[in-house]
Amino acid sequence: MVLMTMLAACASVSRREGADRVQALVGQRVPDAGFWSQAPQVPAAIESRVNELLAAPLTPVSAQKVALLKNPDLAASFAKLGIAQADVVEASRIGNPGFSASALRDGGPSKITMGLSLPLSDLLLLSSKRRFAEGEYERAQQLIAAEIVTLCADVARAWYEAAGARQVAAMRDAVSRAAAASSDLAQRYYEAGNISALALKLEQASASQARIAASMARAESTRARLALNARMGLNGDMAGRWQLDVPLAAPAETEDELETLRALARENRLDLLAARREVDQLGEALGVVRRWRLIGNIDLGVEREREPDGGKLSGPSLALAIPLFNQGQAAIARAQAQLEIGRANLARLELQIDNDVVLGRDRVAAMRSIVEDYRSALVPQREAIVARQQERTDFMLSGAFDLLLSRQQEFDAYAAYLDAVRDYWVARTELGRAVGTVLPSDASISTRVIDVEALLAPTEVSAPEHMHHGGSADAMPGMDHSGHGVPAMEAGPADDQAPAGGEGRTMDHSGHGSPPIGPAPTGTHGAKERHEKAQDTSDAMHDGYEGSK
Incomplete structure (x- = not known):
């Protein structure tokens, strides 16, 4: 009676409790994680929540929330939880009782024998088997939560790749338009007899190359967008229903120390916790095998x-x-070997995680340095070159081709800057994956950096009057990117989404308090006279400089 009462008490294990535990583990490592589990859900409610998330510009966090509601991998992961739950239920029971009967006769009445037996060995090992199964259930929860954390990291990486590709595509479109403007101007010059066929072909080839690069960037933007759409668990028809919340954020104000990241990884990597749990389980199993090695089947x-x-x-x-012949030597040897394998796997995983953290941090530091080089060196240098070329064009010291070329190179620097910022965030995402949780420095992320429309918007600035009297070009406080007599090159969206923000005419590339790359426009003394002179020059250039021939 006592035995039957005990068996009835452990007749079931709550799967819901295991799902809640998984969600708690994920919530500690992924911000604002709330997802579908095995609790009854109304499909309409899930779709309503997904549509609500997709209605707003998509951030990495909201993209993760969509994935946790829609990605089919999540259902598969929770199905594994059901298998582990079944193992616990099975381990909570002893084998079914056996019934035997025989009827023997020797010409007379039968001799009837009946027997009922229970597997005593199962009863003796019941506590150990259940404890081992519960440990496996806990390990299964950790592994399932690790899969979900990995899914969130994959979604975040896909978001940064899609956002970066979209902005790069917009910039490459601008480069293509700049090259096309230069090619058109070269065609007019050639028809007027002012440049050679070789010079024309060089300009046309440059325009073709820029056009191909823009097409490739648009294709990459589409691919990255569809990849993110698939990661979220949405079908292809949904790819055009959401927008990306761009521009990308500036690099974090500070980066985390290596030892801090290592400590976080040791405490938060769920696959590492599961591997440690497995080693403990295997050690306990070895002890049970040694203790009961002489016990075979007992009925x-x-x-x-x-x-x-x-x-x-x-x-x-x-x-x-x-x-007599089998005293459990093989079982002990097997359990010992499994324990050694488990320890080796744990050591390998610890080594891999440590290397991933070190490599991830170094990559973040390298990409941060590259972003800073673009922000503080190459981009302002290219902007200054455009400003100087604008002055030279205004004063007829160089032709429009030089200005257009400088403008294209400036756009190329912007595009490379965008690539570097994207790669920085991808590197941080991979570092977070290696650590197994959010990085402490995420708290310092708040500002935006490059808005493509703001970068490409022309500013109406002219050289100060003292530039007519031999002043230094470096003293010029502003620049006119639009040019005089040169076709304007304005930004256009790379896909169906318009960038968020970008209402200003200048851009702060620093993102966190450093001086802007482009100085604020100042100084308009004498602008009208110089503009009229530049416009006369432009008209003459468009007429093929017939007077100079």
Whole structure:
């Protein structure tokens, strides 16, 4: 009776409790994680929540939320939780009782024997088996949560790749338009007889190359967008229903120390915690095997026998294996080998995680340095070159081709800057994956950097009056990117989404308090006279400089 009561008490294990535990593990490592689990859900409610998330510009966090609601991998992961739950239920029970009966006769009445037995060995090992199964259930929860954290990291990486590709595509379109403007101007010059066929072909080839690069960037933007759409668990028809919340954020104000990241990884990597749990389980299993190595199958029961003369006999029965030839040596050796494998796998995983953290941090530091080089060196240098070329064009010291070329190179620097910022965030995402949780420095992320429309918007600035009197070009406080007599090159969206923000005419590339790359426009003294002169020059250039021939 006591045995039956105990078995009834462990008749079931709550799968919901395991799902809640998984969600708690994920919530500690992914910000604002809330997802579908095995709790009954109305499909309409899920779709409503997804549509609500997709209605707003998509951020990495909201993209993760969509994936946690829609990605089919999540359902597969929770199905694994059901398998582990079944193992716990099975380990909570001993084998079914056995019933035996025989009827023997020798020409007269039959001699009937009946027996009922229970596997005593199962009962002796019940506590150990259940404890081991519960440990496996806990390990399964950690592994499932690790898969979900990995899914969130994959979604975040896909978001940064899609956002970066979209902005790069917009910039490459601008480069293509700049090259096309230069090619058109070269065609007019050639028709007027002012440049050679070789110079024309060089300009046309440059325009073709820029156009191909823009097409490739648009294709990459589409690919990255569809990749993110698939990661979120949405079908292809949904790819055009959401927008990306761009521009990308500036690099974090500070980066985390290596030892801090290592400590976080040791505490938060769920696959590492699961591997440690497995080693503990295997060690416990080895102890159980050694303790019970001489115990084989033991059946304890009762028999009742009815004699032909009507007499009845009854009494207990016992059947056990005699450990004469097999004393559990093989079982001990197997358990010992499994423990050694588990320890080796744990050491390998610890080494891999440590290397991933070191490599991830170094890559973040390298990409941060590259972003800073673009922000503080190459981009302002290219902007200054455009400003100087604008002055030279205004004063007829160089032609429009030089200005257009400088403008294209400036756009190329912007595009490379965008690539570097994207790669920085991808590197941070991979570092977070290696650590297994959010990085402490994420708290310092707040500002935006490059808005493509703001970068490409022309500013109406002219050289100060003292530039007519031999002043230094470096003293010029502003620049006019639009040019005089040169086709304007304005930004256009790379896909169906318009960039967020970008209402200003200048751009702060620093993102966190450093001086802007482009100085604020100042100084308009004498602008009208110089503009009229530049416009006259432009008209003459468009007419092929017939007077100079």
